Amino acid sequence: MIMLERRRETSRVMKFASPLLALVLTVISGAALFGLLGFDPLEALYQFFIAPVMTSYGIAELLLKATPLILIGVGLAIGYRANVWNIGAEGQLIIGAIAGGAIGLALHGVDSVLVLPLMIAGGILGGMAWAAIPALLRTHFNASELLTSLMLTYVAELLLTWAVNGPLKDPDGFSFPESKMFHDSASMPLLLEGTRLHGGFLAALIVVLLGWFFISRSLPGYEVRVTGSAPHAARFAGFSQTVTIWMTLLAGGALAGLAGLFEVAGPVGQLVPKISPGYGFTAIIVAFLGRLHPVGILFAGLLVALSYLGGEMAQITLNMPLAVTGVFQGLLLFFLLGVDILLTHRIRIGHIKPRSAS
Amino acid sequence: MIRQPPAQEQHTVTDGPEQRSQPPQPPQQPKGAAPRLKLSAISKSFPGIKANDHIDLSINPGEIHALIGENGAGKSTLVKIVYGVLSADAGVIEWEGKPVTIASPTAARKLGIGMVFQHFSLFEALTVAENIALGLDDSGPIRALNQRITEISARYELPLQPDRHVSGLSVGEKQRIEIVRCLLQSPGLLIMDEPTSVLTPQEAKILFRTLRRLRDEGCAILFISHKLDEVRALCDRASILRHGKLVAACDPREETSGSMAEMMIGSSPVTPRRSSHEAGQKRLEIRDLTVPGQNNFDVSLSHINLELHGGEIVGIAGVAGNGQKELAMALTGEVRAPGREMVVINDEAVGHKGPRRRRRHGMAFVPEERLGQGAVPDMDLAENVLLTGYLRLGLVRYGSLRMQAARDLAADITGQFDVRCRGIQAQAGALSGGNLQKFIIGREIVQSPDVLIAAQPTWGVDSGAAAAIHQALFDLARRGTAILVISQDLDELMLISDRLAVLHEGKLSGAHPTHEFTIEEIGLLMGGADIGKARLAS
Known part of the structure; x- marks a missing residue:
């Protein structure tokens, strides 16, 4: 008989081992899935996980795709630590992109080192403004941020569609729903010539460091952790829940907005109706895969970015449907949440037989 | 079988708990009949601790049997095994002479074991009858249940109105709901976990009358307490646990509170x-x-x-x-x-x-709830020092936490207030109640409020912990x-x-x-x- 037995304390080993275990289980069931779809499992896994990073261009693409995931993941993790469930990072990303992008377009042709910092500030403030709405609704009307932040994502998408069809549309763009391309001063500097990797990745690394310091070593971060893990203790200690909700939502919004600006001022190069393949949602997986720890999120972001690239690669070389990427990420999240039980429980195999006293 | 009885212990049983003193057998108990419940060599380990170590215990029909011991002595573990919440690593449970496996509380109730927990599980917004119905495995129609509740509560002096909402009831009344819920299943064994801790002295007396009446009707009662005066007033036999072992069995009516406290603690109480x-x-x-x-x-x-x-x-x-x-x-x-x-x-x-x-x-505060209010269960002791110490103890500089200072202080507190744990990296949730409370009180006291x-x-x-806490309050x-x-x-x-x-x-x-x-x-x-x-x- 296989039994689950409660541990006295949360296992420290499992904290690190369980994401790896989840990964292994994902790979195994992914291979089975490929087999069932009629692909050679080993070949498919190779295309998924190895082939994308065999070239330096591939690695640059990997880091590029990981950048928004890491940025948003760190921001969301701060909120999730406090049980503030912002799942609308996608919307905050879009608003950040519109706000920062609009500044870049307004300053079109201005050749100054200040253009990009202004756009970045715009992106951050845009994301924060969008996240402030659920914060306000939560603190004043006790409306669940889970619902409001998600619903605002769709509003943000429509706003973007309106913007690129209206005020921000390129007048010389043959009526395509797109803005002008950003000029050089309004574009992210490249890190590697010949690739699309830009300075945003360095920013993501800095955010990982700052995020770690905030969560683990600062008093506000401690308040966030206490609020999430024992709300009653937080009230007892005098930590304000209102402050925590505002702080965490604004942090999440700021980083999502920043990621959005990096996307449009980086690889996309202009405002278009669709600027993110769902980074804001995927970052939720990244945050949990990284155990809500910034360093974990760094690795998780790289891994999930690899699954994006791998999906594309498998699509190209094996004619695998694109949906497989989504299934793969779903499997990963599923196993990740599943193996979490091992943090607090251990598996015992064997049967307990009543034994006579000796 | 008790191994290595501590030498200084006069009351130690060396050959099963029955040897030291034979309580008068109740009249319902024919000679040679099997006890209602017999535990033989029950052992249960948790990581790092032997909660129960070869415990033998038998309870006869018509007997109120006290299970006493300090917090952390293994009382809860033992009754959880009997009630099917935990399973023993080793040992035999016999119910009326037949070996049984109690896999779940449902199985325990089927056998005829009822338990009244220290912390009630009642829905405040529901009525008395609805709460009782929820706790029964087969409650039947609510009207018939109302009738039975009224009967039982009249018979055992447990006044309850079935249609009242729980939210308006006193703690004593809430406890009655739990007792009536057990009695509806006509239990052969009733386990009471620290039942008097929530009662006024007068209410406790009424509860004792109810329990004696049940005993006289042949119900076996396992009464868990550390209030020794009550045990002496109520119980026919007492088994004393210490550090997971059965160290003594006695007739509490022939002991003093002091002598029992000594058996419980292993030394004279301070x-x-x-x-x-x-x-x-x-x-x-x-x-x-x-x-x-x-x-x-x-x-x-x-x-x-x-x-x-x-x-x-x-x-x-x-x-x-x-x-x-x-x-x-x-x-x-x-x-x-x-x-x-x-x-x-x-x-x-x-x-x-x-x-x-x-x-x-x-000001400084020691809150009512230790875990979840006074301490964050999944944080370690150093982080828990910060919970209230962040203001006055210089543990925060320019908004950043001085973790080393917090660790030093946690080590000071655990040393000064005798908090027993596996180190300051232990999570608060892993400490026993008494040790966590000493830690929390220590944390507030070092702030010199x-x-x-x-x-x-x-x-x-x-x-022992209570005495230490009282002493700390006196010193403060x-x-x-x-x-x-x-x-x-x-x-x-x-x-x-x-x-x-x-x-x-x-x-x-x-x-x-x-x-x-x-x-x-x-x-x-x-x-x-x-x-x-x-x-x-x-």
Whole structure:
């Protein structure tokens, strides 16, 4: 008989081992899935996980795709630590992109080192403004941020569609729903010539460091952790829940907005109706895969970015449907949440037989 | 079988628990019949601890059997095994002579084992009958159930109205619901886990009558307690656990509380010493504190007045659910008072301020709930020092945490207050109740507060830890701190407080020197009599 037995304390080993275990289980069931779809499992896994990073261009693409995931993941993790469930990072990303992008377009042709910092500030403030709405609704009307932040994502998408069809549309763009391309001063500097990797990745690394310091070593971060893990203790200690909700939502919004600006001022190069393949949602997986720890999120972001690239690669070389990427990420999240039980429980195999006293 | 009996232990049983003294067999028990429940060599280990180590125990029909021991001695583990919540690693359970496996509480109830837990599991918004129906495996139609509830409650002096909502009931009444729920299944064995901890002395007496009546009808009762006077008054036999082992079995009626305490602790109990004190300057003033309940289930506080001076310990007695929680929250600042003058610390009005500001003005608090309020269960001790220590102990510099300082302080506290744990990296949730409480009290004391508010400081704590906590409070008072203790444990308040007041339905009686009260008077006040009448009655 296989039994689950409660541990006295949360296992420290499992904290690190369980994401790896989840990964292994994902790979195994992914291979089975490929087999069932009629692909050679080993070949498919190779295309998924190895082939994308065999070239330096591939690695640059990997880091590029990981950048928004890491940025948003760190921001969301701060909120999730406090049980503030912002799942609308996608919307905050879009608003950040519109706000920062609009500044870049307004300053079109201005050749100054200040253009990009202004756009970045715009992106951050845009994301924060969008996240402030659920914060306000939560603190004043006790409306669940889970619902409001998600619903605002769709509003943000429509706003973007309106913007690129209206005020921000390129007048010389043959009526395509797109803005002008950003000029050089309004574009992210490249890190590697010949690739699309830009300075945003360095920013993501800095955010990982700052995020770690905030969560683990600062008093506000401690308040966030206490609020999430024992709300009653937080009230007892005098930590304000209102402050925590505002702080965490604004942090999440700021980083999502920043990621959005990096996307449009980086690889996309202009405002278009669709600027993110769902980074804001995927970052939720990244945050949990990284155990809500910034360093974990760094690795998780790289891994999930690899699954994006791998999906594309498998699509190209094996004619695998694109949906497989989504299934793969779903499997990963599923196993990740599943193996979490091992943090607090251990598996015992064997049967307990009543034994006579000796 | 007990191995290696400690040498200094006169009461140690060496050959099964029955040897030392044979309690008079109840008349229902024919000679040679199997005991209702027999445990042989039950063992259960958790990582790092042997919670039960070869425990033998047998309970006969018509017997009230006490299971006593300090917190952490293994009582809860043992009854959880009997009730099917945990499974033993080794050992045999026999029910009426037949070996059984009790895989779940449902299986236990099927056998005829009922249990009344220390913490009730009742839905406040449902009625008595609905709550009972939810707890039964097969409740039948609610009208027939109402009828049965009324019958049982009349028969065993457990007055209950089936259609009343639980939210309006006292703790004593809530306990009756749990007892009636068990009795509806006509149990052969009833397990009571610290049942008197929530009752007034008068209510406890009524409970004992009920239990004796059940015993006389042939029900076996396992009575878990660490209040030795009660055990002596009620029980026919007692088994004493210490560090997971059965160290003695005795007839409590032939022992003194002192001798049983000695068996329980393994040495003579320490009595905390108090040097005489002088009241110092006024530290805390509560003026006409009136706080409406935050929701339907809260008690409203009305017109509470109290003054606390440096160096004195003032106790607030009362039956649970009469506003203790609300008073504690109004004093910590978790719930703010409607008027700033309602709470005054060192002449500073702080009624409108939250916990942070009140702590800055010199208050410290020991909350009622240790885990989840006083400490964060999944954080280690160093991080838990920060929970309230972040303000006054220099643990935060420019907004960043000084973790090394927090670790040093946690190590100091665990050393100074004898907190037994596997180190400061232990999670708060892994500490036993008594050790966690010592840690929390230590954390508040090292902040050298002017005013300490302690709610239930020794609730569920073993006598050794309780004595240490009382001593720590005495020492703190000697250094000039004003201490307010809100407790349901009357014995504790009689022991430690200089003055005493009683909280009933959100109103506080006047505070008078403790020695002017008798237990009966306080019992009456706790039941809602006003002090004038209480005086007349005595």
